[in-house]
Amino acid sequence: ETVNYCILNCLGDGPHGTHDECGGIDCALAMVAAVEFSPVSENVVSDEAYSKIATALAREGSIDEANALVRTMIVDKSLTP
Numbered sequence: 001e002t003v004n005y006c007i008l009n010c011l012g013d014g015p016h017g018t019h020d021e022c023g024g025i026d027c028a029l030a031m032v033a034a035v036e037f038s039p040v041s042e043n044v045v046s047d048e049a050y051s052k053i054a055t056a057l058a059r060e061g062s063i064d065e066a067n068a069l070v071r072t073m074i075v076d077k078s079l080t081p
Helices: 002-010 025-036 047-059 063-076
Strands: none
Touching: 002 025, 002 047, 025 047, 047 063
């Protein structure tokens, strides 16, 4: 799916999860929010995309936010990281 491809490829190993100084955690979270609030989509964000965002958050030191995202994946979305 295009959404997951975009989310996965905007995250990298740079500061704040950027990839070639573009994208990053904020960009990925904005894409997830747009998809989740879209009236036509339901659970189109993959577990791999959520996991990569959580990993990027943890790498940046945002452990509470990473844990909250993993909890959302498991409890609300019934996904397994």
